Amino acid sequence: MNFEFSEDQKLLADQVRKFLDDNCASSHVREVLEGERVYHEDLWAGIKELGILGTAIPEQYGGSGAGYLELCVVAEELGRAVAPIPFGASIYLAAEAILLAGSEQQKSTYLPQLASGETIGTLAVSERAGEVSPRTIALTAKDNQLTGVKMPVQYGTIADLAVVAAKTSAGDDARSISLFLVDLSAVKRDVVDSIDPTQNMARLTFEDAAAEPLGGAGEGWDILQKVYDRAAVLFAFEQIGGAQKALETATEYAKERYAFGRPIGSFQGIKHMIANMYVDLELARSNCYYGAWALGTDAAELPEAAATARVSATTAYQHCARNNIQVHGGMGFTWEFDCHLHYRRSNLLALNIGAKSEWENKLVDRLEARNAA
Template sequence: MDFGLSEEQEQLRESARHFLAGECPARKMREIALDAAGLSPELERKMAQLGWPGLIVPERFGGAGLGMLDMAVLLEECGYAAMPGPFLFSSAIAAYALAAGGGDEINTRWLRPLASGDATGAVAIVEANDGLAPSDFAATARTAPAGAVINGMKMFVPYAQSASFFIVAARTGAGARDVGLFVVPANAAGVKIRPLKALDLTRRLALVEFDGVLAPPEAQLRGGADLYERVLSAGAIAIAADSIGGAQRVLDMAVEYAKVREQFGKPIGSFQAIKHAAAEIVADLEPARALVWYAAYAFDALPRDAARAAAMAKARACDVYSRAAGKAVLMHGGIGFTWEHDIHFWFKRARLNESLFGAPPYHRERVAALGGY
C-alpha cells in the first residue's frame, strides 16, 4: 500500500515548478495569452529540451515512456502557471492516442516528431451539438478504395491553428460503437480551420472542417470505441490535473493578497469571512488532488476502474477549480475584477476546463452509470 508520488515524480514536480516560475511567470503567461498564436515558440523549445513533449511517448519513438500519473504531476504545474500552449492536448492526449492505437508507420511519422517537439497534435472530437457519444457525431469516415474518406465539422478544437496533425473522431457505421480515430495532417486537402474567439485567452479554439479528406488505412488508429473511451479518459484526467494546479494557484494568490491588503486597520486575512473562504478551498482541493492522482494511477494500472475514476476526477477537480477561482476573485475585491490583475486568466481557464472533455454533470452521470445505479 503506497499512495504517494515516487521520488522521481517528486523531482519532476519540483523541477517543473521551478522551470515554470522562471520561464512562464504571470507576466510571461499574459504576454503569450495576448499574442495571436497563444503559444511561445521559445517556451515550447525549452520544454522540448527538458523532454516534456515525449513524457508518455514510448522510448522506441523517442519518448521517456512514463505514465499518466507522471503526466498528471507535470500538468498540475502547468495549470498552476496557467501555461498557454498546446502541450496538454498534444503531449497528454494526442500522444496517448497514437501510442495506444498507432502503427509503426504512423507513429514514426507523427509520434516521434511529437516527442521531440517538432510536431504537435490536436484532438477533434465534439461537434456543433456538443455531444461526446459517437451517436452524437455527424462526421463520418466512409470506406474508400484508398482508405477512408472523412466528412464533417468539428468544434472547439484546442490549438487547431498551430497543430501539425489532427486526431479526428468519426463514425464508421450506424452502430453506437462504430467510431474511429483518424490521423489527419493539418495540411491535408479538404481541411479548413476557422478560429473561434475563446473566453480563456490561455487557450486557442477553432472550428475545423474536414471536406472529403482521404485517410489512408494506416491513419486509422486501432481500437475503435474502446480506444475512443480511453482517449476521453486521458483528456478528462489531463484537464483534471490542470485544474488542481490552477485551484492551488488561485488559493495561493488570494492568501498572499489577504496577508498584505489592509482594511479596518488590519490585514483582511485576519477576518473570518476571508479565512473561511480560503479554508473551504483547501478542504475542497486536498481530497480532490488525491482523487486525480488515483485516476491517473488507475488509468495506468487498474483498467477495471479507470473510466469511472477519470469521470470522478474530472467532475470533482473542475467543480473545485471553478468554485475556488470564484472565491479567490471575490477575496481580491475590486482589483480582482480588473483586466490589469492576473487572476482573471485562471478564473476563465477554470471555466474552459469545466467544458472540455465533458462538463461535471456529464461525468457525474457516467459515475452513476458505471457505479451500477
C-alpha cells in the same frame, strides 16, 4: 501504504516548476492573452528541450518512458502556470489515442514526432452545442476522405496532425463512429474566440480531406472513451495545479490587504471562504492521486477513478478560481490582475473533454456497474 509521489517524482516537479517560473510567468501568458502570439512558441521550444513531452511515451517510440506518475506531476505544474501551449492536446489526447489504437507503423511514425514536439497533435470531436454523442457527429468519412466541420477544436490552427472522429456508417450507435488521422496542412482552419484566449481554439472545415484510419472501423467511440479516461486524470492534475495557485494567491492577498483597520483574512467571512477552497482542493488532490495510481498501474478501477478525479478537480478549480476573484474584490475583476487567467482556464478545462455533468453521469454509471458486478 505509500500513497504519495516518490522523491524522484517530487524532484521532477521542482525542476519543471523552476523552468516554468522563468519561462511561463504571467507576463508570458499575457503575450498570448493579448493576441501577440497564437501560442507561446518560445515556451514550447523550451519544453521540447526539457524533454518532458515524451514522459509517458515508451522509449521505443522516442519518449523517455518515465511513466504516467511522472506525467501527472508535470501536468500539475503546467496547470499551476496556466501554460499557453498545446501540451494537453498533443500529449494527453493525440499521443494517447495513437498509443491506444495506432498500428505499429503509426506509432513508429507519429509518436516520435509528438514526443520531440516537432509535430503538434490535437483531437477533433465536437461539432455543435450539447453533449457529444455518436448522434451529434455529422462529419463523414468515405474512402478515407473526410468531409464536414469540427468546432471548436483545441489548438486547431496550430496543430499539424489531428485525430478526428467521423461517422462511417448509418445510425447513431457507438459502432457508427471511427477515428482517423489527418494531416491538417490542407484543411481550412479559422481561429474562433473563446473564454480562454490563452488556449488557441479553431473551426476546421474538411473537404474531402485525406485521412488514414486509426483503429478499426466502428471502434472509434470506444477508443475515445478510453482516451478521455486517461486524459481526464492528466487534465485533473492541471486543474489541481491551477486550484493550488489560486488558493495561494487568495491567501496571500487576504494577509496583505487591509480594510477596516485589519487584514481582510482576519474576517471569518473571508477566512472561512478560503478554508472551504482548501477543503475542496484537498479532496480533489486525494482523488487525483487515486486516479494517478489507477492510470500508472492500468488498473481495472481506472474508469471510475478517472471520472472521480475529473469531477472532483473540476469542482475544486472552478471553486478556487471563482473565490480567488471574490477575495480580491473589485481588483480581482480587472484585466491587470491575474485572477481571471485561472477563472478562464478553470472554466475551459471544465469543458474540454466533456462537461462536468457528462462526467457525473459517467461516474454514476461506473459506480452502478461496479455494484452490479
